Amino acid sequence: MKSKTPERKKRKRLGRGPGSGTGKTSGKGHKGQKARSGGGTRPGFEGGQNPIYRRLPKRGFNNAYFTVKYQILNLSDLEKLETSEVTPESLKKDGVLSRNLPFKVLGTGEIKRALKIKAHKVSQSAKAKIEKAGGSIEILKVS
Secondary structure, three states, X not given: OOOOOOOOOOOOOOOXXXXXXXXXXXXXXXXXXXXXXXXXXXXXXXXXXXXXXXXXXXXXXXXXXXXXXXXXXXXXXXXXXXXXXXXXXXXHXXXXXXXXXXXXEEOOOOOOOOOEEEEOEEOHHHHHXXXXXXXXXXXXXXX
């Protein structure tokens, strides 16, 4: 038996006269903060009561200044390259790396040819796949 409701529900058309059911005030009631353009409160607002994110203490220590962000590069990305030697400079030149950040090679995908890779970090699965294909890895120092 076929469903009586359409596959895609039509959007509610607001402010199209009294016969539509959502004319005049467009389902927003009469005046007030929520009826205004851009009206309403921000997420977490509790009506002037001190919100929970201010009532609860902060926990732990976040040493964000010294964290190192890495760009991710999968083996499937390296397989697409035509060079046999992979360095940060060659990747930047080929447009694979966009920002001037250290990069880490992850083991997603397969690699079928021997590559000489110079990377800042390599996952264990990527290392195993690269060495199995006859390639070599050199770990660069993060500056």
